[in-house]
Amino acid sequence: MAKRYAIVLAAGQGTRMKSKLYKVLHPVLGRPMVQHVIDEVKGSQLDEIVTVVGHGAEQVKERIGKKSKFVLQEKQLGTGHACMQAEDLLRGKEGTTIVVCGDTPLITKETYQALFEYHEKEQAKATILTAKAPNPFSYGRVVRDEQGEVKRIVEHKDASDEELLIDEINTGTYCFDNQALFEALKKVTNENTQGEYYLPDVIEILQGSSEKVAAFIAPDFDETLGINDRVALSTAEKVMKRRINERHMRNGVSIIDPDHTYIEPDVVIEQDVTVYPGTIISGQSVIKENAQIGPHSEIKNCYIGKETVIKQSVARDSKIGNRVAVGPYAHIRPEAAISDDAKIGNFVELKKSQIGEKSKVPHLSYIGDADIGSNVNVGCGTITVNYDGKDKYLTTIEDDAFIGCNSNLVAPVTIGKGSFVAAGSTITKDVPKDSLSIARERQTNKDGYAKRLRKN
Ligand code: UD1
Ligand code: CA
Numbered sequence: 001m002a003k004r005y006a007i008v009l010a011a012g013q014g015t016r017m018k019s020k021l022y023k024v025l026h027p028v029l030g031r032p033m034v035q036h037v038i039d040e041v042k043g044s045q046l047d048e049i050v051t052v053v054g055h056g057a058e059q060v061k062e063r064i065g066k067k068s069k070f071v072l073q074e075k076q077l078g079t080g081h082a083c084m085q086a087e088d089l090l091r092g093k094e095g096t097t098i099v100v101c102g103d104t105p106l107i108t109k110e111t112y113q114a115l116f117e118y119h120e121k122e123q124a125k126a127t128i129l130t131a132k133a134p135n136p137f138s139y140g141r142v143v144r145d146e147q148g149e150v151k152r153i154v155e156h157k158d159a160s161d162e163e164l165l166i167d168e169i170n171t172g173t174y175c176f177d178n179q180a181l182f183e184a185l186k187k188v189t190n191e192n193t194q195g196e197y198y199l200p201d202v203i204e205i206l207q208g209s210s211e212k213v214a215a216f217i218a219p220d221f222d223e224t225l226g227i228n229d230r231v232a233l234s235t236a237e238k239v240m241k242r243r244i245n246e247r248h249m250r251n252g253v254s255i256i257d258p259d260h261t262y263i264e265p266d267v268v269i270e271q272d273v274t275v276y277p278g279t280i281i282s283g284q285s286v287i288k289e290n291a292q293i294g295p296h297s298e299i300k301n302c303y304i305g306k307e308t309v310i311k312q313s314v315a316r317d318s319k320i321g322n323r324v325a326v327g328p329y330a331h332i333r334p335e336a337a338i339s340d341d342a343k344i345g346n347f348v349e350l351k352k353s354q355i356g357e358k359s360k361v362p363h364l365s366y367i368g369d370a371d372i373g374s375n376v377n378v379g380c381g382t383i384t385v386n387y388d389g390k391d392k393y394l395t396t397i398e399d400d401a402f403i404g405c406n407s408n409l410v411a412p413v414t415i416g417k418g419s420f421v422a423a424g425s426t427i428t429k430d431v432p433k434d435s436l437s438i439a440r441e442r443q444t445n446k447d448g449y450a451k452r453l454r455k456n
Helices: 033-044 057-067 079-084 109-122 178-185 201-208 230-250 449-455
Strands: 004-010 048-053 069-072 096-101 126-132 141-144 150-154 168-177 213-217 261-263 279-282 298-300 314-316 330-332 343-351 360-368 370-372 383-385 395-397 408-410 413-415
Touching (some): 004 033, 004 079, 033 048, 033 057, 033 096, 033 109, 048 057, 057 069, 079 178, 096 109, 109 126, 109 168, 109 213, 126 201, 150 201, 168 178, 178 201, 201 213, 360 370, 408 413
Parallel strands (some): 004 048, 004 096, 126 213, 261 279, 314 330, 343 360, 360 383, 395 413
Antiparallel strands (some): 096 168, 126 168, 141 150
């Protein structure tokens, strides 16, 4: 097979975003746009990827990492000039080069692949990925002659009134014969409204030297959306969200209200999971069979076991076992590990703690830096006092222990297996196994005292 290369244009500032963050790093469902572009285009078995960076070069490089080589475009003199920066790495090589913009995150691998195949089948020197836009405003327009052959691309700002009526747009994605691309780029000038070296001018140059120029019309305009401002960014978010949600639903996940459910691309969800409205599942989360998530929950980088139910809660960087009940209104902070059949109830905050099988923390507790065994009951309002203002200490509660309501367990401390802590205790010393510990003032009742007070 002929060699395939990619040039990713990602040097622009993205002035229209009005942001300190470089445009191509703006996330669409948690992943920077340029990363979406590279992940999808990689699906076409590329021999080499070259990303052109400029504004925010270091940050962009860091995000993309080893997936690409990089060249620096010091001044952003236009998309044609940006492509030229890849010359040293690619010039002279035989094969097809796809040029993609870092701001078109919705184009799918299927479309990239179809473009390559069409280009190779047509044996064209250039093939433009075009689309029929319901509102072509601001895009470059594809000008065809009477025979329907592509003649050139005209930018919105340079277009005549007649050309502005054309609804076929340049998506900013093209396949080129690699050598022909670099030959033609030499002839591009900056004589236009914006004073920029336009990559699309290559089309007219190739066409003028009687090389074959083709166009492949993308089946779905939505895919080709170019993100220049935050309005388009929100549209992209919507399209991406719908696409991901539909994939999960077709795999057997029930999403009650897909318009109000946000699932990031890497999340894995098994069959017969139900996701309720207002839920965000992000990062590298995995949700196992028959779990129920939401409504109004945020899950980030969590493993959630089978049949676990999470309501109105926030959980991150934690592992939650099978048949666990979480919430409503629980906060599971990083490094919590909750075993099967446990319960974490209302207004419970958990951090860096192990909760053993069948253990319960049902109401109003803070459990941090704790190692809790199985079958433990942690009464309402219990607090692990883990921090002395300087260091953090571990609380250990062994199997079958019962912690009465409103207890303070001042760490480091161990509550032995099967012991019982009386309600309202402040425990500062280890409790041996199978014992009862009471650490509070004894109650005294004064007969008739209240009545006497009232009389006075
Ligand atoms: C470009 C196309 C337009 C097309 C549209 C599709 C040109 C001249 N116009 O317009 O025909 O309809 O995309 O979305 O190509 N970039 C650089 N260096 C530069 C300039 C841009 O790397 O000097 C990068 C940007 O970071 C961006 C991409 O190229 O990722 C496209 O640039 P942008 O300014 O967004 O071009 P558009 O005006 O959208
Ligand atoms: Ca653009």
